[in-house]
Amino acid sequence: MKAIEARDAVLSFGETPALRGASVSVAPGEIVAIMGPSGSGKSTLLHCLAGILVPGAGEIYYDGRRVDTLNENERSVLRRDHFGFVFQFGQLVPELTAEENVALPLLLGGARRAAALSEARPWFERLGLAGLERRRSGELSGGQAQRVALARGLVARPGVLFADEPTGALDSLTGEQVMDLLVASAREQETTVVLVTHDARVAACADRQVIVRDGKVNALVHA
Numbered sequence: 001m002k003a004i005e006a007r008d009a010v011l012s013f014g015e016t017p018a019l020r021g022a023s024v025s026v027a028p029g030e031i032v033a034i035m036g037p038s039g040s041g042k043s044t045l046l047h048c049l050a051g052i053l054v055p056g057a058g059e060i061y062y063d064g065r066r067v068d069t070l071n072e073n074e075r076s077v078l079r080r081d082h083f084g085f086v087f088q089f090g091q092l093v094p095e096l097t098a099e100e101n102v103a104l105p106l107l108l109g110g111a112r113r114a115a116a117l118s119e120a121r122p123w124f125e126r127l128g129l130a131g132l133e134r135r136r137s138g139e140l141s142g143g144q145a146q147r148v149a150l151a152r153g154l155v156a157r158p159g160v161l162f163a164d165e166p167t168g169a170l171d172s173l174t175g176e177q178v179m180d181l182l183v184a185s186a187r188e189q190e191t192t193v194v195l196v197t198h199d200a201r202v203a204a205c206a207d208r209q210v211i212v213r214d215g216k217v218n219a220l221v222h223a
């Protein structure tokens with residue numbers, strides 16, 4: 001199980017400050033929800049933790065390793081080999097079948113096609129998607145597509161799963177089902193989770209909630 005941490009992260013987009021010294025420490029195997037008003041810096045903090053953006057000041061650590069000092073290529077290898085991602089709109093590759101989408105992180109990690117597909121397939125049963133393996137994303141409901149995206153985020157057993165509004169495009173019942181599956185699967189494979197959400201019911205599924213305001217993590221709520 002792996003820890004992820006931001007220490008005093010500062011980041012501006014041009015003149016717009018997005019993070020003004022944001023610190024958050026997520027323990028190995030912990031599920032943390034990042035809440036806060038629109039524009040407060042939640043996604044920017046998630047992107048810094050995930051090595052997508054590099055803060056102008058401050059430090060990011062994954063499993064005790066400094067992330068923000070890695071170069072672009074090193075960060076992209078780190079993301080590929082250690083992190084999983086789920087976004088608001090599943091962002092499945094439309095040309096690929098559902099099972100090929102799930103297998104994608106394994107293929108990018110160098111697995112052979114047959115091995116990757118056979119690791120991808122059990123996820124369909126596990127997430128209630130049996131029979132949909134050969135569908136393309138245009139032939140899936142929003143909830144089904146998001147479960148495929150969740151399987152893709154977890155298939156390579158990442159150290160950390162980053163989820164940015166994973167239920168934001170779903171109705172509340174479907175969102176609840178996706179969250180239940182996310183939490184159960186992450187716990188089962190001991191994946192640490194950093195989740196951005198506006199939805200208090202989604203955040204309540206986490207072990208702990210942190211609130212971002214004006215680019216700082218300034219309140220802690222224990223679930």
Ligand SMILES: Nc1ncnc2c1ncn2[C@@H]1O[C@H](COP(=O)(O)OP(=O)(O)OP(=O)(O)O)[C@@H](O)[C@H]1O
Nearest residue numbers: 013016017018036037038039040041042043044045
């Ligand atoms: N690519 C960008 N270019 C310029 N400004 C940006 C960019 N991304 C974010 N910002 C600005 O940085 C600040 C923080 O944005 P961020 O997306 O992190 O907030 P958020 O809390 O995730 O918002 P929301 O809940 O609305 O998604 C905002 O003022 C936003 O306008």
